[in-house]
Amino acid sequence: MIAKIGQLSIFLALISAICALVLSALYSKKIYFITDDKVKLASIMQFLFILFSYFLLTYSYVISDFSIINVWQNSHTAKPLVYKITGVWGNHEGSILLWVLILTFMSFLISIFSQEMNKSLKVRVLGIQSIVTIAFLLFVILTSNPFLTQFPTPLNGLGLNPVLQDPGLIIHPPFLYLGYVGFSIVFSFGVAGLLENCIDSKWARWVYPWTIISWSSLTIGITIGSWWAYYELGWGGWWFWDPVENVSLLPWLTGTALVHSMMVVRNINSLKSWTILLSIMTFLFSLLGTFLVRSGILVSVHSFAVDPRRGLFMLFILSFFTISSLVIFAIKSPKPDYHIEYRKLGREGLIILNNLLLVVLCSVVFVGTLYPLLLETVSGIKISVGPPYFNITFLPFAFILMFFVPIGPFLNWKKTDLSKLINLILLALIVNGVLFILLYAFIHEKGPTLAPFSIALGLWLIAGSFVAIIKRFNLSEKGVIKNIARIKLLKIGSSLAHAGLGVLIVGVTIVTAYEIKTDRVFELHQKIKLADFQIQYNGISPNIGKNYDEIVANFLIFKSEDKIGSTSSTKRFYRSQDTMTTEAGIYRHFFSHIYITLSDINEEYIVATISYKPFVRLIWLGGFLMAFGGLVSLVDSKGRLRS
Amino acid sequence: MINFRCLYLIFSNRFSFYNYIKIFFLVSFYFLCFESDPLGASYVNTPVINLELMEREKEISALLRCMVCQNQSILESNSPLAKDMRSLVRNQLIDGKSNDEIIDYVHERYGDFVLMKPLFKKYTMFLWLAPFIFFLIGILFILTKNMKSKT
Structure with missing residues (x-):
């Protein structure tokens, strides 16, 4: 009975999603009797139906209803209650349902909040969100229905994979999904902006909170994943350059680039088409990750039961969104504003450098992860691409990036101040040089010479961010206290995130070199x-x-x-x-x-x-600090969410 | 791999007849399956070596893949095969072979798949050059845009 109701609820959600899509399409054709309230209502209904079916699935786990195949395969009466509840997303069907739940929750948030947003844009966004929802609901119904039943009912279940019975699993997937799915909102905003032709600093102001929330969640998700692998798998490694980890790093890298390029759109209304492309790519990488992991192409603890139909369907979804979004991008992309886009070597110049390096880093991870798969399919030759490859190709670009990160915030927008830039670079060289010599002389005993170099860069990042924060407090005026009210938390947040990166680098280097x-x-x-x-x-x-x-x-x-x-x-x-x-x-x-x-x-x-x-905890501390910095930047000085 | 069930039964004071039978079967099963030292004791028993060799052993182990694991080097892996391979590396080090000789030795026997760092060959050319190609394309792209904007 529960299974039937749950299934029905998923169908109703699908119908609501189709309604939302049709209504939003009609709304943009300016048919008079369709108001934005109706689209909103359809979006809210999607969420409520999915929430209900998710609740029912959780309930069947709690009461151990083994007539539902999914519960039987992944639960057991002797399992502790908390793992019964979290075990819902410890398997393929349930985790996809959680994905859809978060997706519709995002649409729900958009329809309830962001009142001041341009109505037609909002309706478009909800419409495109519905397309994503429809695709995933079809995926659920056709290939991974969690509510399939069986008869006779077995006496007990098969139990959850022990490796997954762990507090890390309770929080890792929801955050990771919040990140992945959050980028679908950014994607929807991007495509909706293209269709509505309204990409400007106002648009960026609306998307910015979503981008930051998704980025922070993804950061937390990856950090917790790394922590979980560290103590649960018993290998004592915190990052393995494992394909499954790598595919979660792809959207993170482009997402980080996106957070920065969006600041350019927001502040000087430039770099628009590039930002849209990044927002599309970030979502496509999220889908690619889901496809590779779920299809069983990459074997890991994440690839539950492997079913070729699922892989095929995911591939279909992936190619649909890739082709359609890139076609829309090619036709509708805003003409680049050459006069302001690339000319000045101000802060936007360094952000372009940041974007270039992040995209190159992303390509390193992309090629390193997919090349062996491709080579094996094409020629049958099996090769391994392991940490040594990534260290050689990833680190040089990462080092260049880290060298420039603390410099950026000290430059002004839209202004080439060459002497200032040169001074800052000289300062960076001196600071790094001195730090390197000190570290090499006093701490370094064995291990690669690269270690003190990398620690110096990490400390440089922390110090630079610290100075940037101090500068925001503007000590020359009457007193610190008075100025705190005027501080823009956005800037503090970004400095915190940069410092977090520094902390991460220091931790990573010390533990790798001196373990x-x-x-x-x-x-x-x-x-x-x-x-x-x-x-x-x-x-x-x-x-x-x-x-x-x-x-x-x-x-x-x-x-x-x-x-x-x-x-x-x-x-x-x-x-x-x-x-x-x-x-x-x-x-x-x-x-x-x-x-x-x-x-x-x-x-x-x-x-x-x-x-x-030694210092291994700095790795996760750094990760959390980065995410925290992102969240801080959302709040303005009066404690409101900044929109 | 230890005979866990058996130890558990011995340690927890549940020595009933039924458990006695169980232990008997578990023990015999254990000897049937794992006669040939599956514990990697061969690795533990290899001669202790000096620090310099230990460092080199680590360096080499990080470059070799554990063939039965998911993407782990033999340095990280605790599987029996990885331990065997590590003791192989250690014995060769004691014989006075150089790092490259040892890696070549393992490579000859296990093929390209064992190398965590792929060789630079015809079919891995793109893999190694891709990052730099992307970097150059990116720089060229930005520069040409910049040129256009000045004219």
Whole structure:
């Protein structure tokens, strides 16, 4: 019964989406009896129907209704309640439904809020959003229906993949989807702007909050994903240049470029066609990521059940949006305003450089990820493209970018001030040079020479952003307090985001260059030295969880003969799936980690991989700081959302 | 791979007859499946080497792919095969071979797929040159736009 109602609700949502599309098309033909309220209503109905069906699916998970195939395949009565609820998006069908839910939620927000927006633009945006919704609803109904039922009803479910039973999974997909789907709004705005021919600084002001929200969510999503991979997969890596990670990086890179180029449109009404192209590309990369991951072309923990029809359908959606949006772009794109677009070497000049470098970085990731797939299909030759390739091709461009990032905010719009630019570049060279020499002399012992160089750049980013923030407070006037009200949080936010990038770079470099990792055999109560610490193995104990049994190996951590803490690493056996996972033991010491994974347990000894990861937490701190900076920039000095 | 179920049964005081039978089967199953040292103990037992060799072992391991894993180097992977390959690398290091010789040795046996850093060949030319081509195209694009705007 629940399944039937849920399915019906999805159908009704599809009908509402079609209504919204037709109504918006009629509205732009100026048919008098169609008002924008009707389009809004249709958009709101889409959301409510999807919300209802999503609620029903969650409800069936909670009550373990195994007559629904999806619930049976991915749940189990013994599963903790929180994983029953989050397990809804821990599988293909449910996660696509979550995607549609967020998509319609965005349309809902647009129809409820943004009152001051140009009505015809708003209706267009809702119309294009509906096309995206229709495409995905058809995908749900035709290939991945979560409400398919079976009879007779099995007694118990097959259970959720243990690797996915983790707090990281609770928050990682929703944020990632918020980012992906948020860029669909930006895409809709772009195409609607092209159709309405109204791309100017006003348009940019309307889209800007959506772009920032999506970008920040995507940043958080990727950061949490990296954190999750770090402690759940038990490899102790935070980024693997794995194809699945790479495809989430593609929209992030173009999205970052988009955030910057949109500032140019907003402030000096230029770089318009490029901005539109970026907004289209960002959404297409989001779709490409979904296609590659969901079709099973890229094998990972994300590719649930593989079904060729799904891949084919996603490919169809992808090509539909690619072709149609690029055709509209080619026909309708605004004629570039040559006189103001590229002429001045002011802040917009550096933003163009930023965009160029980000797009090149994006192309590196794109080629590196897809080339091996393409080569294998065309010629059957199998090659691996791993971290060494990306380090060689990605880093040079990233370093150039980081060198210029702190300089940008100090330049003015629309003004070539060559002496100022040269002075800033000289300053950057000196600061980086001094930092490099200091770091090389005092900290650097082993590892690549690139490490102090990269840390210097990271510190330069942090310092530059710090100075930029101080400058906003304008200390020369009567007092700091009085000026705080006048500070534009937009600028503070961007500086925070830049500082976050610096923090990230410092963390990444230190942990990559100075990590210590060894495989050791521990006998009971044996102490083993690791960096400045000693690790003592303190015996094993069994433990029974709700749906798993585990053996816990306990370790004590000593620093200069004083006990400073303990941690435990476990091997877990999930009863319902018959699979075993390794849970890493992580001891936190300020920003660093001691990371222990078990490879073998015996009565007399255990074998464990122990590693000291200095400053590893800076990586995620940096990621969150970037996202936080983005969100801060949305709020203006009076605490309102800036539109 | 440890015989987890068995250990669990021994440790948790559930020593009923039924469990005894279970343990018997689990143990025999264990010996049937994993006679030949699947624990990577061969790696742990390889001779301890000095720091310089250890650094080189790391360098080489990061460049070789674990053939059975999803996109992991043998440095990161904990799989038995990766451990075997690492002990192979270590033994060759002790024999006094250079980094390139070892990589060539592994490459000969496993093919191109084992190299995390693809070789510069005819069919990987585009892969290596693409970033720089894109960068040049981008710069040319911006410059030509700039020229147009001045005329």
